[in-house]
Every structure is written in C-alpha cells, then in structure tokens.
Amino acid sequence: MTDIICFPDATWDAPLWTNRQHMMLRLARTGAFRILYVNPPALGAVRALVRGKGSNGLLEQPEAQLWVLHLPLPAPNRIVRNRLPQVYDALTLLGTRIAARRLGFERPMIWSYSPFVANYLHDLAGEFVIYDCVDRYPQLPFYAARGAQVRQLDAQMTQQADVVLCTSRLLYEEKQAHNPRCYLVGNAADVELFGQARSGTLPVPAELQGIPKPIIGFHGALDNHRIDYDLLRTIARTRPDWSLVLIGPQTPTPDLEWLTHEPNVRLIGKKALHELPPYVAQYDVAMLPYRLTDYVRGLSPLKIYEYLAAGKPVVAVPVPHITAFDVVRIAPTPAAFIAQIEAALTDTDAAAIARRVEVAAQHSWEAKLRRVLELVPELHGAAVGAL
Incomplete structure (x- = not known):
C-alpha cells in the first residue's frame, strides 16, 4: 500500500471536477493507494468543524482509501493567502501533518497541483514528489498581483519534483528543459x-x-x-x-x-x-x-x-x-x-x-491513469496487480 498526500488548488466538492478529483478518486479505487486530499484552507471549513464531518472532525472519507482534509481559516482564503502567506502555509503544513499522523501515513508520496507547496515541500518529508501541471499558474488572473512570486514557486516545484506531469503541449515545452523527468500526459474525460x-x-x-x-x-x-x-x-x-x-x-x-x-x-x-x-x-x-x-x-x-x-x-x-x-x-x-x-x-x-x-x-480517465502509471515506475510498482 502506497500513501499519497495530494495538494490540489480546488476543493474536493468543487462544482466542476477536473484532474485533481478524478485522478485521486481513480488512484484510490485501484486499491493500491491511500489518498489524503488536502482541501485548500477556507473559511467555509469552519462549518465542517461545527458539523463534525466524518468520524475524525475535519477528516471526511467520501471513498474507501480516500480522505479529504478540511482546513479552517479565520478569514477568506484570498485575504489570508495574499496578505499572510506564512500563516496560510503554516496552517496547511500543521493540519496536513496531524491528519497524516492520524491516518498512519509514513513517508508518503507528495502529489501537488499547486506551486505554493514549494514553500514547505521539504518540511513534508515526502518519499517522492509529483508536480502535476494543469495550468500556467503565473498567468492566472487572480495571481496577477503576485506574478513574480508565483513564477518563482512554479520554477521551484518544477525543478525539485521527482516527476513533472503536463496536461498540454505548451506546458510540456516550457517545463521539459528544467526537469528531465517531465511528461506530456494530456487531459481526459468521463x-x-x-x-x-x-x-x-x-x-x-x-x-x-x-x-x-x-x-x-x-x-x-x-x-x-x-x-x-x-x-x-x-x-x-x-x-x-x-x-x-x-x-x-x-x-x-x-x-x-x-x-x-x-x-x-x-x-x-x-x-x-x-x-x-x-x-x-x-x-x-x-x-x-x-x-x-x-x-x-x-x-x-x-x-x-x-x-x-x-x-x-x-x-x-x-x-x-x-x-x-x-x-x-x-x-x-x-x-x-x-x-x-x-x-x-x-x-x-x-x-x-x-x-x-x-x-x-483514447482520453478517458482510465486511459490517463494507465499512462501515468506506465511513465512513473514508482507508481506502477505500487499498482501492479491492482489494474
């Protein structure tokens, strides 16, 4: 059994599911992986704490072998992330460590869709790091005020990851020169x-x-x-x-x-x-x-x-x-x-x-999962016999 901590940039219950949710769900369903999906900290997670989601407070289990971590913020996400980024990162890191320990995750793989994880990547003590690039993050409009910082963090994640996955040819062309294990895996659909x-x-x-x-x-x-x-x-x-x-x-x-x-x-x-x-x-x-x-x-x-x-x-x-x-x-x-x-x-x-x-x-989620497992032996070894 291989443990994966996923840092997406979208909540598990987002109205429009994309790579983050689809890939983690299918990895969990192989039976070879346990997934901790770390929702971006949010003010709304306080309500989850009050309701007592699942049996572990802020840990919700929507699927066998998959847990969603709800991290509460005292103020709206964008205010804390933009004005108090150190506080935002510290809350994320602390909450993730507590949840991982509670679930018995030891030396997990880190699977990040967010460049901001570069701020605390080394503190996570991950066994293996995958940076899954689905967007040109520095060009996202809501990061415009922090463009230079996001470019730096994106570059750090690209260079420090063991593997970089890209959904588009342009992303692949931009990143392959900075990491020898960079792969074009495309996107997919149900x-x-x-x-x-x-x-x-x-x-x-x-x-x-x-x-x-x-x-x-x-x-x-x-x-x-x-x-x-x-x-x-x-x-x-x-x-x-x-x-x-x-x-x-x-x-x-x-x-x-x-x-x-x-x-x-x-x-x-x-x-x-x-x-x-x-x-x-x-x-x-x-x-x-x-x-x-x-x-x-x-x-x-x-x-x-x-x-x-x-x-x-x-x-x-x-x-x-x-x-x-x-x-x-x-x-x-x-x-x-x-x-x-x-x-x-x-x-x-x-x-x-x-x-x-x-x-x-040729672009189903199952086909994409097989492609990723074939390209990344560290994942494929864990999934042998499960697919």
Missing part, C-alpha cells in the same frame, strides 16, 4: 458518462424544452478570464436562428449581463457532472468560445473530450493543444467560428461520430 448522450433515450431537460434548434452548446465556468463574451454576442446577433445554450456556474460581470439580453441565449446555471449528459445530448454543435490569453493558451480543456465522447461536432478557438485534433474544427476569428458552426451542423454522418468517439476513448 467517457462512459458522456457516452450516454449518444443513446437517444435521455429525456429532454425541462430547461431545454421548446428551445428552437439548432442548439450550439457549451458547459463550463462562465467567467471573464476564459469566456470570450464578444464572440458569443457576435454569434448570437449574426445567427438569431441559432440557440446558444450556456451551462455552468456564473461569475456576474457586465459582459455576462449584456449577453443575457440576447433573445437566443439561454443561461442554464450550474449542473453537477452526472447531470450533464441529457443537456449535451441536445447540442447540435458543441463549442469552446475562449479568449486566447496567455493563460488559455496553456490549457488542455477537458470539455473537448466530453463533447467528443458524446459524439458531438466541436468548434473551438485555436488553443494550441487541440489544434492538432482532426476531429475539432478550429476557428481563429468570429467570422470563421460562425462558418465552422455552419459546416459542423452538417457533420452528422455515422463515420464522423464514430471517429469522434474513438478519439475520446
């Missing part, structure tokens, strides 16, 4: 779940009943540092006969407010992952309407694989990692985006759908 959208038997969700076809769909976070609202507004106004359906948690902004005034735009709101297939089944075309910022250029959006698993034609802006996919229509301008949607609406033959599903199958 292919089986989104494959349900191809069944033809899912009921039409109430929010989509009566919405005119065709439906051009998107699901994901609606925020200004990713979404190109100008592009969406242009599509809506140029093709009033199309319905734009946007599903996901919303960050209130003037851009989003202006978009709601377009009569053919529907904002559905946040949905849990398992609720999405009936909505995706109604898409005629799936889209990735992102702004091509320095941050976005480093992404490998997992929703692309979800769309493909559902068999849907996909139109996307030219995010570098996905431009090589022959099953994704790339559009660098609003005019091209509209033209590619028009073409995609006719791309419904069985062979095209089968090809999209085939590509998605």
